[in-house]
Structures are given as structure tokens and as C-alpha cells.
Amino acid sequence: MDIRQGTAADAEAVAALHTRSWRTAYAGIFPDDYLNGPLVGRQAALWRDRLTGAGDDGGQLLIADNGGGIAGFAYLLPEGDRILLDNLHVDPGLKRSGVGGVLLRHALDGAGTRELYLEVLKRNTAAIAFYERHGGTKAREFVERFPEGFELDVLEYSWSGQVTA
Template identity: 50%
Template sequence: MITTIRRGTARDAGAVAALHAESWRTAYAGIVPAEALGDGLAAQRHEIWELRLTVDYGGPETAPELLIAEHGGAVVGFAYLVPQPDGRVLLDNLHVRPGLTGGGIGRGLLDAALAHIAARHPGADLYLEVLSANTRAVAFYERAGGLRTAAGEGVFPGGHLLPEYEYTWPRGERAPEEVPAAGQSRS
């Protein structure tokens, strides 16, 4: 599947929110309490993405970046990067449409995120937090060169505390095999 990766805009909020909710319901079923994945999830995700994509963050050093993976004009995945005060960049979300995982879309988004950080935040580490019970995601991040750098608990909607891991890609220690520039195709 040839996927194009581009920068996201406020126009993508609805598609990203719908994919985010669908991905949570699929990936977190049996891991997260059912009420956190219930009827209000889609509306909650839509509200969050509308806000995230319309706020003025003050400049490129502090502004988050949304990367969109498209196939045939449809959003099939996304990654959301958030610069942190400690100089690192948080990969706050990386989601691929359920049914399309395992086909390289997630790896393309991760590689594009690393390329974005190298260009926009040279020397910054990329890190993320993943639920430890999300074994498919944990395996993906480890295959992609992520180093487990911490373990703790994350707060999920409804105040649920769930065990999670932190994975880090220190700059200079992992060079992506093939890094497409935003807007270029990746097969």
C-alpha cells in the first residue's frame, strides 16, 4: 500500500478524532475499563482534536506537529508530536486504522516523526508512553528501536490508573532506514 505522509491541519480534526476513537476501542478493549471506551469517546476525541488543532502555541519551537498518513485520500494513520519543556519531544499519539496495522503505516509515521524532530528539534530525544498491557504496540516500539527508559502509571479517562512504559529514541542512536519527507510517498 502506498501511503502519503503530510502535515495535518485543523481540517483534519474530524477524521483524526474518528480514527483515534476507533483505534482506542480496538487496541484497548479488555485493557481499559469499558466506560472509558463508551459512547462519549468519539465526542470527547473530537473536542480534544478541535482544540489541539486550533490553539496558537506561540511558535515552531513549542508548537505540536500533526503528521497524517493518507491512502486514496482517506486518513489511515496519524502521529502527534509535542515539544516538552525538558527539551524532549513527546510522541503523544501514534494510531493506524484498525485492520491496516502491520502494513508499514505506523513505521512510516514513526520515521517521519524522527525526521521532523531531527529537522525542527535537533538533538532532542523522541519518547512516548504506552500501556504495558498493549503488547502489540510494545512489540512494535521495540522492533522500531525504542529503548524502554521508564515504567509507571498513566491516568486514563475516568481517573483510571494503568501501568505503562516509556520508550525513547535518543537522537543519534537510531537512524531511520528510510525517512520520507512530509508529503512524499512510502510503500
């Protein structure tokens, strides 16, 4: 598996994987009408903007390419002295294959001396277990209000050293 920089040519495939991942990981957490409705357009617009330069936010897309397509991706977003790991998604059929750990280690390497952090839904227990297994430390808890009219509890995890296996 190769880790490469994402390009505008990846926007459609990344949006599709992002949507599949959310529908799998967030079933029963997000409202069904959101996961099966506006999510598709939201993800397509997000990745089209990020990768064509229209929404240039200084972010970096890492693609895990297994030779047969995109196995997973991570998006790093610089925020002063910290780096937000804004997305870390693995194709649902490849969960527990090591792809997520490889992407997380590359994200930490990309953060350099800056703290790497991410936000995860509190009810996403599988992701929380993954982050804790890989050395993440819970930093804070808050409620996120979505424009579609619902709220979810969120946890922030951070790394200031090496990711553990």
C-alpha cells in the same frame, strides 16, 4: 502513501480514527464504559482544540494519507530538549501494513537532534512489540491515574538515534 501536515480540516477524521484505534487496541485494558462512553467526546474536543489553534501546544500533526483517506497519524509535542510522540495511530484495518513504521520514521526525523519518546500502556503488548522492533528502548515505568477514576501501568520508550526497520 503521502505524509503531510495535518490541518483543522482533519480534526473530525483524526478524532474518529483515534477513537477506532483506542477501541480496538485498548479493549479489555480500558473499562468498557469509558471506551464506549466519554471517549468519543474527549477525542473530538482534543483534536478540535489542537487543530483550530484553541489549544495551541506547539504540536505537529503528521497524517499518513493513502489517497483514500487518513491511514494513520502521529502527533509530535515539543517538551524542551525532548519530543513527545503523543499519538501514533494506524487505522485498525491497516495494521502491519507499514504505515506505523513510516510515521515513526517521520516522527524521528521531526525530532531532529532531540530525543523522541512516547508512553504506552503496559498491557498493550502489540504496540510494545512494534516499538521494540523499531529500536525503542524502555526508559521507565509509572502508573497513570485517569480523571474517570481508574489507573493503568504505563511504560516510556525512547529513541535517541535512527529508527530501525
